[in-house]
Amino acid sequence: MSDRHAHLAEAIAGALLAGSWTRSHMSLRVRTTLGMRKTPAWVAGVVAEVAVAYRDAPRDRPRELAAFVTTTQAWRRHRPHLHRVRVRVRTPVPTAVVERRWPVADLPDLSALATLLGVDQGELAWFADLRGWERHCAPRLRHYTWREVPKRGGGTRLVAAPKPWMKDVQRRLLREVIGPIPLHDAAHGGVPGRSVRTAVAPHAGAAVVLHFDLVAFFPSIPAGRVYGVLRTAGLPEQVAHTITGIVTTVAPYEVSRELRTPHLPQGAPTSPRLADLVTFTLDRRLSGLAAAFGARYTRYADDLTFSGGRSLHAARSRFTEAVDTIVRDEGFRLNERKSVVLGDAGAPAGAGGGRQHPPRRAAHRTRRPARAVAQLRRARMGLAGPRPGTGRVPRVSHRAGRLDRRPPPAARPAAGRDRATHRLDGLTGAVRRVTPTGRHGRSMLRPPFTRADLSGSRPGTARRDVPSRRRPRCRVRGTSSRPGRTR
Helix, strand or coil: HHHHHHHHHHHHHHHHHCCCCCCCHHHHHHHHHCCCCCCCCHHHHHHHHHHHHHCCCCCCCHHHHHHCCCCCHHHCHHHHHHHHHCCCCCCCCCCCCCCCCCCCCCCHHHHHHHHHHHCCCHEEEHHHHCHHHHCCCCHCCCCCEEEEEEEECCCEEEEEEEHHHHHHHHHHHHHHHHHCCCCCCEEEECHHHHHHHHHHHHCCCCCCEEEECCCCCCCCCEEEEHHHHHHHHHCHHHHHHHHHHHEEEEECCCCCCCCCEEEEECCCCCCCHHHHHHHHHHHHHHHHHHCCCCCCEEECEEEEEEECHHHHHHHHHHHHHHHHHHHHHHCCCECHHHCCCHHHHCCCCCCCCCCCCCCHHHHHHHHHHHHHHHHHHHHCCCCCCCCCCCEEEEECCCCCCCCCCCCHHCCCCCCCCCCCCEEEECCCCCCCEEEEEEECEEECCCCCCCCHHHCCCCCCCCCCCCCCCCCCCCCCCCCCCCCCCCC
16 A cells, blocks of 8 residues: 555544544545545445444544555545545544553553653653664663673573663553553463462472473564553553553664564563563463363463373373464474473473483472471571581571571681671570681771771881861851850
8 A cells, every 4th residue: 555545544534533423424524634525435435334344433543443444345446546535634633542441541642651651752752762773773872781691501691671761661661551451370470479489389299290481482572462462451552552662672783683673672670561461362272271181380481381190191292282382373482402391209201302301400409498498497496406416507697588507606717807697596596696707816897907006106107097087077157166256
């Protein structure tokens, strides 16, 4: 379709939305817009088809209405003669929220969106970056800081960290617009009140556990799918289009030549929540598949976990193929190297050619959190004494309640200057303060020089140029330094 035809369709759609939704009034407005004295037959045909297709005026989607006008039979029959039609009068029509399915912010137009974010129209267009300036502009003008982070299993991960102003705008959108949209019950990543523990808890004690990983999870989610989620929430087209530009980005040319299309950046505060919303259909289909095999399903970001009984263990190959088919239908791919199937007692049972982790490592990771929690409870109750034959007392660390077993202070040499620590007495259950000492028995908390060194009174020492710690006098203008006198 040429630009002239697109301009004509947009003008007709604006005229249709500019008043009451009746055929006579709609035909009158279109005729006025085109500067015609009488209503031609093709205009009456377009109005009739639009009235049949839309029972109510689609005030939140004028672009969709303009696209529908070009698909009507009357438009197609009169298309060879449309080059003679001119737009004489064009009336701008503001958009509106027709239906809100969830309690998201009421954003009828871009002015309301700019007010919500605390920016003006120019700054809003700069944040949206609808023309892809992030790919070609200078580094200091970009909205993201790009860096490669090495992965644990090899390779690198491209992380896009938003700059402070961009991050503040995205957090407002997350709180007011994206957060109120509900998620699937199987999603546990980036959800308040859910964590890795809630994702793996339903699979505890299962006879067989299947774990799958998705390749390039965030870059695989394009801007079109994010726009669809926002439109489903009831936001008008123009508002949803601008928000999509704010929460998606393109990689600079010197950083990556592959990520040319807008996608979710890995590092933005809005990406985990939007990824969970986009994968709602994936979670629903995989949950139905797991229920058909008598299994359970949870997802933490790009990690898919299934668990079940003997029936799932017997049909694991067929189940894996079904999972791969659903994942590909939803626009993702499985990472075959990270596919793991654990059988009884954590023993790998084979995953269709995927890599298998050693069972000892998996069992060790399972026992460690439970053992640490048990030791922490005993330490808080005052029951944790020295281990038999070691003389080591558990110490409650300041990091997330972890337990650390170290030798007593007298048997452990101090490795440099350290702060005073609080140790738990295993006999009395009391907490006592321990000051670390150096090799010569001197406390490591003392300063490296004394007051006598500063004054130079000790023989063989000179006074150091150290600024005085005395508080200077503060004079008030118009008063003397002596009490009782004024100038």
